[in-house]
Structures are given as structure tokens and as C-alpha cells.
Amino acid sequence: MPTQLSDNIADLRREYTQGGLRRKDLPEDPLVLFERWLKQACEAQVPDPTAMCVATVDSQGRPSQRIxxxxxxxxxxxxxxxxxxxxxxxxxxxxxxxxxxxxxxxFDRQVMVSGKAERLSSMEVLKYFHSRPKDSQIAAWVSQQSSRISTRGVLESKFLELKQKFLQGDVPLPSFWGGFRISIEEIEFWQGGVNRLHDRFIYQRTENHWNIDRLAP
Known part of the structure; x- marks a missing residue:
């Protein structure tokens, strides 16, 4: 049965008043604007400014998302x-x-990136892995990510076991741990606007430059 909150969430709204985004203010390289926005989020101490939702699809076309x-x-x-x-x-x-x-x-902002994923090289993965805190390195060994487990205690016991094992030495890179680079084929910048007249611009990569178009909100 719907709850009272479920009945009332349609009334939850606010105005987006933090400014607009105009074509004349856009750099030719979208990474310049991305870096500007990311820097502002970092300087404002926004929680997890580097958090991004990654959307993929399975063999049947069903989408999946995670942060x-x-x-x-x-x-x-x-x-x-x-x-x-x-x-x-x-x-x-x-x-x-x-x-x-x-x-x-x-900041009433979103950035959306579409592109192809490619595996990172072993050297790239190894360099980053050893830059992580040691407990994070150990945790990479503990979890068979997305597999079903009976209790949290299984993870905690395994973590303590491996922490003792690697107490004195370096933690080796697991063969099942790596990374991906998502190419930039399209990147869209969204800035909330008053009266829901949001500003949206999409950069699309061509052979030699970026095409920039405004999109209707």
C-alpha cells in the first residue's frame, strides 16, 4: 500500500537558481569545462565530488547502474x-x-559522458593498486564482487586472515582486479535553470574537433 510520503513526493520541488550556461562561455575542449566544474565541487567540499554513476547493459539489453x-x-x-x-x-x-x-x-549540475570502455594496461593497474591504502589493497582480495555470500562475517573473517598474512610484506596485485578507461564520444553539461528552463550543451567528437549543440531541456 502507498504510504503518506509516497502520496506527497510529487509536491517536492525547488527552483534551480544558481546561474545559467551560455554558448559563448563554453570552451572548445569539453575537458576544460569539466575540470572547472570538478574543481568547484572539490573546493566547495561537496561529498564525494568524484563519484559517478556507471551505466552498463547485459547481454539481454537490461541496464544496470552503480556508483x-x-x-x-x-x-x-x-x-x-x-x-x-x-x-x-x-x-x-x-x-x-x-x-x-x-x-x-x-551546484544544480550534471555531466554525462558516453563512450567505449577499454581495459587498462597491467602497468597502469599496478601503479594505482600500490598507491591505495594497504587495507584497501587487502579488501580487493577479500571480495568476489557481485557473488552471493551468506553473511557479512564471511568478509570480515577473510579480511582479518589476509591482513595477518600480508602484515609484514607488500600486498600483491590480484589477477582479478583491474580498471577501465571510458573514451569520450559525447559529453553533455546540464545546468539547472529557473522555471525548469535548464541549459544543456552536448559536445560530440568528430575526427578533428568537437561539435557543440544546445539541447532543449
Whole structure:
């Protein structure tokens, strides 16, 4: 049965008044604007400013989403790391078309990226893995991500066992742990606007430059 809250959420709304986005203010390179917005989110101490939703589809076309943390970006794409046995990694292996979404609600902003995923090299993965806190390295060994487990205690026991095992030495890189780079084929910037007249601009990659178009809200 619907609850009272369910009946009332249609009335929850606010105006987006933090400013607009105009074509004349857009740089030719979308990463310049992305970095500007990310820097503002970091400086404002927005919780998890690098959090992004990663959307993939399975072999039957059913979508799946999850939040991961962006670990690097440049003109080649956006990078994140994961267990290669996870649902997202398995789905990427079947269909490498991926969509990313950065939800910076504090600034009434979203950034959406569409592109193809490719596996990172072993050297890239190893370098990042050993930059992580040791407990995070151990945790990568503990979880067979997306597999079914009976209790949380299974994970905790395994973590303590491996923490003791690797107490004195380095934690080796698991063979089942890696990362992906999502190329930038399209990137859309969304800025909330008054009266729901939001500003949306999409950059689409061509052979030599970026095409920029305004989209209706």
C-alpha cells in the first residue's frame, strides 16, 4: 500500500537558481569545462565530488547502474578501477558501450559522458593498486564482487586472515582486479535553470574537433 510520503513526493520541488550556461562561455575542449566544474565541487567540499554513476547493459539489453569513483581523466577518457569478475566488468566484456553521470546537485549540475570502455594496461593497474591504502589493497582480495555470500562475517573473517598474512610484506596485485578507461564520444553539461528552463550543451567528437549543440531541456 502507498504510504503518506509516497502520496506527497510529487509536491517536492525547488527552483534551480544558481546561474545559467551560455554558448559563448563554453570552451572548445569539453575537458576544460569539466575540470572547472570538478574543481568547484572539490573546493566547495561537496561529498564525494568524484563519484559517478556507471551505466552498463547485459547481454539481454537490461541496464544496470552503480556508483564508482573517478580516479583519473584526460583526453583519452575517464578511468575507474574494479574487480574484473564484477557485474559491471562482465557486462562491459559483452558490450563496451558505457555511460557515466556526475550528479553535482549542490551546484544544480550534471555531466554525462558516453563512450567505449577499454581495459587498462597491467602497468597502469599496478601503479594505482600500490598507491591505495594497504587495507584497501587487502579488501580487493577479500571480495568476489557481485557473488552471493551468506553473511557479512564471511568478509570480515577473510579480511582479518589476509591482513595477518600480508602484515609484514607488500600486498600483491590480484589477477582479478583491474580498471577501465571510458573514451569520450559525447559529453553533455546540464545546468539547472529557473522555471525548469535548464541549459544543456552536448559536445560530440568528430575526427578533428568537437561539435557543440544546445539541447532543449
Amino acid at each position: 564508482v569513483l573517478l580516479k583519473h581523466y584526460d583526453e583519452k577518457g575517464f578511468v575507474f578501477y574494479t574487480n574484473l569478475g564484477s557485474r559491471k566488468a562482465q557486462q562491459i566484456a559483452q558490450n563496451n558501450q558505457v555511460n557515466l553521470l556526475f550528479p553535482w546537485h549542490f
